[in-house]
Amino acid sequence: MSCSSLYMPHDGDHDIRQAFRKIIHNVVSTHKRDDGIRYLKTVQRLASDAAKDPTRQFRRNNDRISEEVVRPSGVLEVLLEMGFRSVVKNNDEYFSHAGGTLNKNLRIGITMLQETLECEGPKQSADEHRHEQEKAEKKAAVETLLKKIKDDRISVRARVQRERQSGQYEKGIPPRSGTVKPGKIATLQGSDANPCTS
Template identity: 30%
Template structure:
């Protein structure tokens, strides 16, 4: 009786069958989507982030995402299938900032004129591009907002640390003043306890200036002040 195949053999056979069933078109589609995602990322950075301020770039990305999501949610709504470049919001967020309009074009919007008015109208053949571009926008916006939140927290912590350091310096200064005031108060109390007088110090004028007493010289019996008898005899 032949051995029954193990689970590993069955799993390997199933994997091989799936790989054989995949058509070349499926592989090409995945490669194309991968390349398209890379292209959209490059349109954002450096395409939009480099020439514009960070805040302006983020505002433009959010406007693009809103346009894309509205169209994905309601593809048959004519209001979401086009936008006017002369609209104040569109002009401020897509037309004036560099790179933003190029991203909208890659999403599938094309310039048209209706009733002598300029429009950018979505081409339904680019629905896959719209889906991929919207997904990239969501990823980038989410990462950027998290980055800004971390930066905001870091700055807040730095400000708090600086404020704490300044407060410590102030408290140390106040402690020094209190210590000096307490020391001065104790000194005044000690002086008051001694009657307010300090022990006078001796000066040079207070020293005894009386003449030295006469000292007798041994052997002669004359004091230093008496005249020399020999000198008197010679005179």
């Protein structure tokens, strides 16, 4: 067998993987990171359950499936690309895997979801760490400001107490409203002179 007969421009699953990368990326980029990751984890769980038991069916109006798969933009598309189809049973709608040739899509889809979650997980952790750090810095700034206000109030209280005891006002600090600043008495005979003696 010649080497040329072994050469393939890409493997046969390349196009399927590319299709999954596109729609999975759409989920991550369309929604907030935390929400997108949560939606993909839900799809991954449904797909893994179907891979273990092909007869499994998931009710469409289940609260979690409705909120994390059906309603968010682009998420249901991932599930359908993996081979899930909608079926009606007893007037209720379910998702079940079609099986057959779509088993390959299911297998590849689970792999691509795992690849994305492993890639996005550290980013999510870094974002959470940065968010927590920002919260801690803001809290520390508020506590510093409150301490400064408290210290200023204590300082003012101490200054007022000194003024009351000494009758002297500290330089550069105006007297409190309602207080009378002591001063010299001026008369026609001169400052502080007794008008009855001349």
